[in-house]
Amino acid sequence: MRQLLPDVVDPVDLTALYGDVPAASSRPAVRLNMIASIDGATEVAGKSGGLGGKPDSEVFHVLRSLAKVILVAAGTARSERYGPSRTPIAIVTRSCALDWDSALFTEAPQGAAARPIVVTVAAAPREELSRARAVADVVVAGERDVDLAATLHALGERGFDAVLCEGGPTLNGQLAAAGLIDELCLSVSPMVVGGGAKRVLAGPSLAPPAEGGERTDWRLRSLCEQDGFLFLRYRAERSAGTAAPA
Numbered sequence: 001m002r003q004l005l006p007d008v009v010d011p012v013d014l015t016a017l018y019g020d021v022p023a024a025s026s027r028p029a030v031r032l033n034m035i036a037s038i039d040g041a042t043e044v045a046g047k048s049g050g051l052g053g054k055p056d057s058e059v060f061h062v063l064r065s066l067a068k069v070i071l072v073a074a075g076t077a078r079s080e081r082y083g084p085s086r087t088p089i090a091i092v093t094r095s096c097a098l099d100w101d102s103a104l105f106t107e108a109p110q111g112a113a114a115r116p117i118v119v120t121v122a123a124a125p126r127e128e129l130s131r132a133r134a135v136a137d138v139v140v141a142g143e144r145d146v147d148l149a150a151t152l153h154a155l156g157e158r159g160f161d162a163v164l165c166e167g168g169p170t171l172n173g174q175l176a177a178a179g180l181i182d183e184l185c186l187s188v189s190p191m192v193v194g195g196g197a198k199r200v201l202a203g204p205s206l207a208p209p210a211e212g213g214e215r216t217d218w219r220l221r222s223l224c225e226q227d228g229f230l231f232l233r234y235r236a237e238r239s240a241g242t243a244a245p246a
């Protein structure tokens, strides 16, 4: 793989490149990794796998190796059939309708630091909650919706200061709306898909910044290429705003 920006580096050391992890001052930093087709689709027949290839898989694994915890929404964990990982996985779910007999839970590395974490709500069905507790740590972070800032706080308390979010779009949209994405790693797959697949963020449009209020600018940190795949890395730069003095 070669880096095209900010400088040409061929071949590029991906671990060193992505080792430049984002930071956040009062919570764990969140890096989001997603792949999309040239026309913006994030899945083919319900899975992201149809978009991927060897270069994307390499970036995916490097990003996982640099994270302290992986944050994923239940829809993605179900459709992508998440398995166990050396990096602990935190799953956001309202229903707690997860396959507790799947390898994600039964073959997860032992030990408190590596157990899967189920992040859910107080209103989750009791029976599912007790099944969750048998195979995972359970974090209750909200009544009916998981509060994502509270989720990050809970992950931070466990010592996970670098969060890799792997989607899906519904979770991403909420994280973006709450100003909780610090870096967006986007792989562009050299294919067009058409259809109605979700984009990287789903849900309501993000509110435009108020005049003079806080705003986020997305700065291109690096761009790499291999086999027609592009790997963009945008860092969120937040500014406090310039409201005029009274």
Ligand SMILES: NC(=O)c1ccc[n+]([C@@H]2O[C@H](COP(=O)([O-])OP(=O)(O)OC[C@H]3O[C@@H](n4cnc5c(N)ncnc54)[C@H](OP(=O)(O)O)[C@@H]3O)[C@@H](O)[C@H]2O)c1
Binding pocket: 033, 034, 035, 036, 041, 042, 043, 046, 047, 048, 051, 073, 074, 075, 076, 077, 079, 080, 092, 093, 094, 095, 096, 097, 121, 144, 145, 146, 147, 166, 167, 168, 169, 170, 171, 172, 174, 198, 202
């Ligand atoms: N291209 C890529 O890189 C990529 C990456 C990831 C996923 N995908 C694709 O995206 C699709 C899945 O994405 P999606 O947007 O449909 O779903 P999603 O974001 O993966 O999952 C949605 C589910 O997560 C839980 N959830 C999300 N926010 C919550 C909150 N605030 N409180 C409580 N629970 C919450 C709920 O789970 P419960 O239903 O359990 O309550 C909800 O139904 C799949 O087709 C997948 O292949 C693509």
